[in-house]
Amino acid sequence: MTGAMDKTPRSLRLHIGLFGRINVGKSSFLNMVSGQDVAITSPVPGTTTDVVEKAMEFLPLGPVVFLDTAGLDDVSSLGEQRLERTMRALDRTDVALVLVEPNIWGSAEKNIVRLLREKKKPFAVVVNKADTVSLSEGFLAEARAQADRVLVVSSVQPELRDRHVNALKEALIHCCPEERLSSGRLIGDLLMPGGLVVLVVPIDLQAPKGRLILPQVQAIRDVLDNDAAVLVVKEREYSAYLRKLKELPALVVCDSQSVMKVVADTPPGVKCTTFSILFARFKGDLEELARGAAYIERLRSGDRVLIAESCSHHAAQDDIGRVKIPRWLRQYTGVDLDVGHCSGRDYPGDLEKYQLIIHCGSCMLTRGEMMLRIYQAKERGVPITNYGVAIAFVQGVLKRVLGPFPSALEFFEQEAEKAKRTPLPTGGHVVPGDGQGGTTCPQAGCQSQ
Ligand SMILES: Nc1nc2c(ncn2[C@@H]2O[C@H](COP(=O)(O)OP(=O)(O)OP(=O)(O)O)[C@@H](O)[C@H]2O)c(=O)[nH]1
Ligand SMILES: [Mg+2]
Incomplete structure (x- = not known):
């Protein structure tokens, strides 16, 4: 693992800087996210004196390095040197996380945000120690006025780690400049x-x-x-x-x-x-999409499935998203499903009402946009897959076509193993391919370009 990680030179890793006033829990947050004790934490303000770096694989963002910095403060109790090191970390940062304590938006926070804006660094706000007090509306409004993404977390509750990490990934994908997202590999x-x-x-x-x-x-x-x-x-x-x-x-x-x-x-x-x-991996997160396909096995009568298309082409008679996939799903599961659609930029905010999302090949979306959609679904606990993966699944060949991608295959198999314990009442029926055209998007401007 370490060997593989070391292959990415540090300069190519996405640098995520943690900034905030002294003692807000920057180091604790990094430890929680990495699942390791990387940085020393303590109730004594000013624990972190030098920048601590933690390199890791942070899928789907790829190789990243977190920079935990010495806290900034209103009173310049910090030595010049520490301040300078924190400033240097800020210069190396691609995306910043501004760590704050509940209900405190003072001059230290304003100062950090001002610096980040000056240096044109995208950032999200992380409200830590949310376990200690409830957040005031005024404070939340202030934080939301400053950043598109405001996470509310507690770094001392490991049982919430998965949820916090998913929300963090979603926020990072949102904030990250497209060219800094690890480029997808095609073939x-x-x-x-x-x-x-x-x-x-x-x-x-x-x-x-x-x-x-x-x-x-x-x-x-x-x-x-x-x-x-x-x-x-x-x-x-x-x-x-x-x-x-x-x-x-x-x-x-x-x-x-x-x-x-x-x-x-x-x-x-x-x-x-x-x-x-190939394009599911190139454009998004094949592991998540493969895992999502296993949920087809768990669909029950009346379950809601969202078919999401990123373009708004004119639906053809035997349209892949409107007609074919709903038909194959019903044939495979043998149950009646409530299939909804969305298209273009429109991606529903109430994703949690669906049991499964099946997304199109996303040729009209950038990789960042598609990854964001995947993480929005993941954050809400809704499995997501895409057309190509779902089609291979219902036709009984998904394992074979995931063969070249062992980690995606593993995600799928793990989830499928769980699904086996709650099999469909009717058992899955492999759907024969119809051998006719039209599994790609008919939109003239995208796939068929
Ligand atoms: N209750 C609670 N305590 C926290 C949380 N996060 C951190 N702490 C505590 O807050 C104190 C400071 O945490 P650190 O992680 O050292 O904070 P820091 O921002 O890195 O501090 P400096 O390095 O001194 O700037 C420690 O006693 C932590 O245990 C949290 O989410 N909830
Ligand atoms: Mg620290």
């Missing part, structure tokens, strides 16, 4: 130089005339950037070409609509996945 990291990838693409009525769609082009480019080669074939020719190859491919990627057939035609030792799965 190149799955290959060795010199390897061969087979892309099985549908060329049907839905395919745009005279060109390939953007996800296919991006995949080809990423393979080439990694010094490997691509063979692009239609479904019909796939098996024949596979037999002609002297060496088996390192990876086969197909469209969700043909996944059952392609999986059946691919030797078990060859890795196989779908474009949707």
Whole structure:
């Protein structure tokens, strides 16, 4: 673990600085978040004298380093040196957390916020020690006027850690400049130089005339950037070409609509996945989306499922989100579900009323926006998956297509194991693929670009 973590140079890690007046619990907060005693804490104000750094993998943000600083205060009881070190940490910070105590928004807090604004550092406010007193409305209003995200936490209640950490991730994704979010990996990291990838693409009525769609082009480019080669074939020719190859491919990627057939035609030792799965990882958090798919198994009659689309294309007759996925879900679960929809920028605030969210491929959203949606769902305890992952699940091939992504597979299997203990009354029914086009978004401006 440590070995892998050390691979990311410090300069490439997202730097998250903790600032606040003396004794508010900056070090305790860092210890709570990291689940370790990284920094010394004590009731004596001024415990942290030098900047303490803690590097960790903070999914889905990627590699980060937390900077715990010496507290700032109204009275300059701090030595010049300590102040200077805290200021240097502020310069290295990409996203700041302003730690405050309940109902105290004084000159120290104002000063920190002023400095952060001057240096154009995005920040969230963390109200710590919420276990000690209740928060006044006036104080909360002040905090919310200063920052888009105000977290209310207690660093001494480990049982609340998961909730606090999820809320923190949501806030960081929100505050983090897009270019500082770890860039998603598409396909190149799955290959060795010199390897061969087979892309099985549908060329049907839905395919745009005279060109390939953007996800296919991006995949080809990423393979080439990694010094490997691509063979692009239609479904019909796939098996024949596979037999002609002297060496088996390192990876086969197909469209969700043909996944059952392609999986059946691919030797078990060859890795196989779908474009949707590749993009789920590229655009969001494949682990969370894989975990979410296992909840399909737990859906009960009358449960609410939200189908969320990030674009507002004109719904086609056999629309993937409006028609196909609801139909497949009902076929798989054998129960009647209450399926709702949202599209475009509109993402409901009352997510908690749903038992499951199934999101589109999010080609119209940035990675940051999609990760934010995933964490908003997670924070409210609502499982979320996406079209491609859900389709592979109901068609009984999800484990196979998650094969190239062991950690996502593990998330899925753990959750599926839990679901087994509460199986569907009818048992899951694998839904046969219809082999027809239309599992990608018909919006001309996104997938089919
Ligand atoms: N009740 C309660 N106590 C807390 C909480 N967080 C921290 N404390 C206590 O507050 C005191 C100060 O905590 P530290 O984490 O050392 O605070 P700090 O901001 O790092 O302090 P300096 O390094 O001195 O600036 C310690 O006694 C902690 O146990 C909390 O959420 N609730
Ligand atoms: Mg400290």
